[in-house]
Amino acid sequence: IKGVTVLVHDQSCAANLRRLRKRGLVHEPKKRIFINEAVCEGCGDCGVKSNCLSVQPIKTEYGRKTQIDQPSCNKDYSCVEGNCPSFIQVIPSEKDDKRKLPDIGFDSSMLPNPKKIQKDVANIFMLGIGGTGVVTVNQIISTAAFIEDKKVISLDQTGLSQKGGSVVSHLKIVNNDKEYSSRVANGESDAYLVFDLLTGVNPKNMAKLSSKNSTSVISTSEIPTGDMVRSTAEEYPEASFMIDLIKEYSKNNTLLNATELSEHFFGSNMQANFIVIGAAFQSGCIPISSESIEKAIEMNGVAVTQNTNAFNIGRKVVSDPHWIDTIDLYRSGSLASKPILSSEALNLIDSISPDEELRRILEYRTQELIEYQNLAYAKEYMSFVGNIFEKEQKTRSSSELSQNVAKYLFKLMATKDEYEVARLSLKAELDSALSKEFGKSAKVKYMLHPPFLKAMENIPILNMLPGVKSKLALGSWFKIFYVMLKNMKFLRGTIFDFMAWFSNDVRQADQKALDHYKSVIMKNIDEIGNGKYQDLKDFSVLPDIIRGYEEVRLETMTEFYQKSDNLFKS
Template sequence: MQLTHMTDIHLNDKFSLEDKYTLLEGRIVLSGIQALVRLLLDQNRADLIKGLNTGTLVSGYRGSPVGVLDINLVRNKKLLDQHNINFIPGVNEDLGATLIYGSQMAGMVSNVKYDGVLGMWYGKAPGVDRSGDIFRHANFLGVGKNGGVLAVAGDDPSCKSSTLPSQSEPALFDAMMPIFYPGNIQEVLDLGRYAYEMSRYSGLWSGFKIVTDIADAFSSVIVHPERININIPDFQYNGQPWKHTQNAKLVGHHSLPTEKEIHLGRIEAAKHFLASNEINKITFSSDKDSIGIITAGKTYYDVLEAFESLGWDKEFLNNKGIRVLKLGATFPVDSNIVKRFSENLDEIFIIEEKRSFIEMLIKEEIYNYNNKPIIVGKNDENNKPLIPGYGELTADDLSKILFKRYSSRLGVDSDNKKINIITEVDKRIYGQSLSSRSMYFCSGCPHNTSTVKLPEGDSAFGGIGCHLMAMFVDDGKAFGTTHMGGEGAQWAGMEPFVEKEHMFQNIGDGTFFHSGSLALRQAVAAKSHITYKILYNRAVAMTGAQDPDGGLDLPELTKYLKSQGVEKVIITTDDTSAYDTIEKSRWDKDIEIMHRDDIVDAQKKLKATKGVTVLVHDQSCAANLRRLRKRGLAHEPKKRIFINEAVCEGCGDCGVKSNCLSVQPIKTEYGRKTQIDQPSCNKDYSCVEGNCPSFIQVIPSEKNDKRILPEINFDPSIIPNPKKIQKDVANIFMLGIGGTGVVTVNQIISTAAFIENKKVIALDQTGLSQKGGSVVSHLKIVDNNKEYSSRVANGESDAYLVFDLLTGANPKNMAKLSTKNSTSIISTSEIPTGDMVRSTAEEYPEASFMIDLIKEYSKDSELLNATELSEHFFGSNMQANFIVIGAAYQAGSIPLSNESIEKAIKINGVAVKQNTEAFNIGRKIVSDPHWIDTIDLYRSGSLTSEPNLSSEAIKLIDSISPDEELRNILEFRTQELIDYQNLAFAKEYIGFVNTIYIKEKDLRSSSELSQNVARYLFKLMATKDEYEVARLSLKAELDSAISQEFGKSAKVSYMLHPPFLKAMQNIPILNLLPGVKSKLALGSWFKIFYVILKNMKFLRGTAFDFMAWFSNDVRKADQKALNHYKTTITENIDKIGNGEYQSLKDFSTLPDIIRGYEEVRLETMEEYYQKSDNIFNS
């Protein structure tokens, strides 16, 4: 490969993000996907230099790792138009390939507007598979005059965002496409140019393999109009200079001459092109080599990193006789370089991920050589496994493999620093297993309703799309996937052989328009009894919320469905009034429209209808709707939802009903509660369905009377500059949650390094994790000219930046830590997972345990609650990551200047002031640790305040002389019980606690049991009946919290579902009344009724307690639970002094299980009694 290298490149102070596409000469920074866009522009520019005015067509279908290529193309349409580059999205992959196929026969049909037409197809590996037929046809046709095509195949070897792990080479090879494999972003640009020119010369499409680690990478590269020098080989075919032909008569015997030309002409032309342009290159060699290594693409740079980490530099490799061949193209085999490479070698080790593709071709090439070397790869010379053909292949894996195979043979000391690190990491014992942060629905996602809610006992098939996450939300309700477009056809295959008579099938509108409509037609043809649940959300949410290509609007879709033989169609939606403006003539006449609250009833109707039926759930993608609202392109609802923490029981029913990550459990003095995380809330409002009176509807004040955000009370310029790490390669590892800006932070630091003229190599490992799961980002800031892989190796992190504690404490991630060089910056914020939202049994692990774990394997560490700090200073958690970055910088872990980081924040152009201030807050905390102690941090939605004790309450508490821990508990509860009922009620409480306390102090010199009883006896005594809900809804702390969050003049409505109205749900006509099926929003006028109710607490428990008439079963159950608790404690009090003390302590916390209102509460009581029996009967 001949490159024109450049030196002494100086950065323009006017650096712009647009440079990635417009700067013709110099250094730029861009991602792997952006490099594909730049490649199109560079090819056009190169053609212009040659005097060719070419046009380009790009088509294909989105899918990880090339899922956002189309977004980047649309975003740069104006620039692409200037270079005659057209983008037409494919409805699916094979139709997109057919468009490119058509572009290459343009000159055969009509006069062409340009001197030639280029093409780029893109798709993930499953798209390569489904496009095999058109690929073969297109390769037989050949490319047009001055044309050329790249087939960009996105491979996901680690299966992080796919249903199956993938490798595209075998499919591309089967289509007889030459295969280029770039190993970094620079090679995407360089090899991409060669791939186009080879396609133009040979007549074949060029396969272009892009793996996740390249597509998701971000790096600095060199660009220049004359960087690539193309050498056209002197190849003759049939005695004439090579020129491929085009044949559009692809049928019968007409195809045979073309087949011959492909094998003897085009493939040979490709081989000559590879050789002439040195695409495959021997990068390490000496006269005494005996060992050869052949590798390609990303794996080549993993091999280099393994050499580097083992201490095997170029001199070592030459002295020890190791030769390396780097393949820029894996097919066809360049026979000349393989022969030259293999001369005098005893062994060739072929290192590649997945299947043995290169190994197969090299073995075939070398088979007839005299004195041929041993070839090993997937297996060694004894047919024992050597390189796994499954899973991921990393630099750490290769370090172990290379050292094990060659250390003895090369006479290398067995005491190797890198191997010792790997061994130490492998032997670490991380203690208890921790909760994992799995992918989850976005806040307000329509799938929370459309996929999870099913009739009792029913289940649904999954498929391709965000809805597949339903498989991990409700075990057993959703299961199984198909390939994209096969959804539902599998039921037709199993239906004759199972007793089950009906099945539901989830499918998104993007998948339906892609190819899923064919599966529906198959179900109709098979006379299946199945209900398709189509989520019509107007966005392909998994890859960036693009519009579904080839889609139909809703009325057209309903007519289409009926025309295909669908028996019945029901539409469910969150806003039935939206259809009032649509002409009735546009709908199929039998369409039924129902509110999403009735989605289960809708499914029952469809299930009862024989044949193929369809539920279309019409609700916009929440994440996309949020983006549109920010841009002013969609209506922004004024209504917000607030949870009264005092009324909330922490039962999780709102989480079950909504599956919403904004419905977050929090820890309070009174146990687990729930709050709405306002910054992330997408205003879906389904959480209000939770069976609980704690919900308050708020219309925020239009006046500027909310909490005034505090000013930054320090001068950033006087913060001292830190002593920074001094290394050729600074390894920074970032850990956070998908969708919270981790990728943005990585790109900002990368840009800052680029501004300082340093080389950057970054990688964001996101995939499906973008949906609320764990994400990690790697960043290497390089101060030398060596090449590195994009990942931070195990035990090599210099900075370990924990944006999310759960992700940071994941053992797989902690493998990056080293006690010799890792500085950990830990945000101690406790951010719940989706499982924690849905289940009260899922608790956040002990934060101190996770923090200690990270610190144990770190050299240094800094702790800060970044989320709480961000909410205090900025009213949102969105600046939390920048606070961590500031702390990391001040700790010396980021070898850049604060000026370059602040400039990069400014270039990014989003929330510049806030992000810069957040960065400086992080710096301040590290430089002046006591500064934070002077700040009383605000917590959004919190109603907990220090207890305001009356003299009676103080006297009651003092009467039992409690120790400090018990006193604190009693102070928070005694006054509450006086206010709940009366002084006598509080005396009863204190008296019972004192009985336990005296006994425990005497026998155990402890108050653990007493503390538990103080907490949970209060919980059982102060049950939240209507009188107590009224009292708690009138607390001044509630008004204060709402005023600070939404403004003093915010309008408040209480969301209530009175039991007497709820009781009418099954009564015809009456069940149509407001408040029967769903909650009523009762405005501030309702406060007077709360005041009346609060003052009628004296009726509680009497024959005149009229509020108990509709909830008597709950009242009785509460009293029974209280009596059971007190009786059990009393009867077992003597066990304090014997071996059953622990059992008594375990029982004393059981009332924590009892939560919620009405049916929810009664269900938890059953669990309470069951666990009680288990404790004392085991």
């Protein structure tokens, strides 16, 4: 093509769009999107379709799932295009009937004043990601220093912060008239404030640390990158390793999960950085009074009460480390609850005399299988797990293989067909999560793309019907059909399973994967004392690869069989 080609990206920067909405300069859509994590497979298809960092992977009892970080969502709704029935459209309640945010529960005036560093220059180095307020925090600490007539030198390196990239802020609080560089030099940081772990372990940033004078205040929250959002193959690095790495090069360390605390007390993660600042202050590495910091927060004029409380929560965590143990932290969108077991489920679990961890895993899954199909189906599961556990105990003191089998055999047996999606969509935990997040009067619509409608895509005239080429938004009245489907689970696997008529290839593939998994394990279980134990453990977790719905799911099965063949030739 001759001449100049211009590519115009016509979508607003999400971070800037949120700022404009906060200022009332751009319309704020009412509609929100919520993911039912019980139905979610954590396949990452919504991340691929939306390329959005607000579609975040999370770790749950049942493996990787996806949730939408509501405060950072730019509401373009492209994630709904993901091939998955877990999406729920919500119009939040206009009544005051959401989850009541808890009071901080202590008198901040009673917090002890820390012993602060006394130096001509206090070097504070802050590390985070764009859109989370790192620069704002730097400005507030600078303002607090100005209030005390102290000299301040600061520098913000924002890079690609608008894309969720790294942000690094240098801040020097000076107590003399000398001139200093705006950058914190290598080995000179007094306060190393880690708002984001991945940024914190960047070797270039860690060069600022010194085992002689650095106090590291680390938020242990796991904030995913874009690659982690889009691909299940990209996992968050081991957090404990990264934390230990920072601790190794620091003199003192303070750890806290600032994001969890922020979500619990404020309903979003936007106050997390102020919690870290509070912890840093109480650790003595910010040589300014708490009164000046609170005054600077007030002068900033944004979320004054929340940010002040967040600052004091960070102080409380350091001054009273056991305080956090008294809090049952709430995670937005979580459907987690302790399993309620029937006597039948308890008897099944007791029948194999599992150790403590295996029992815990089985407690979360046995009752689910009874409700998924029936007691006989759960017995089949327990019989297989019990057999593996018995053979493992003959050669091993641990139950690692049995634990893996308990998790992933369940995953293959409890595949999310239409009957199971209906059951999971009717769970009381889902209604509770929606009410807490959006209010009891919130209006809900289920975003579904039924296979029987998708099958009409290439049929003239019929392909013009709603729901053929895109998802339908079905109101709360659709629960009636969910109840009907849930109660038709006895049709599953029979010739009368009418839901399988339009997705038989997926049903057959799921059954084949289950048969393959059980077959390989049974063929090799008697060889675990002859060097096959590690290979079998590696194989036992392979079903984690199988994720998603329909064509997305079938694609993942190819990788499952490839890796299986690498370990055990069929």
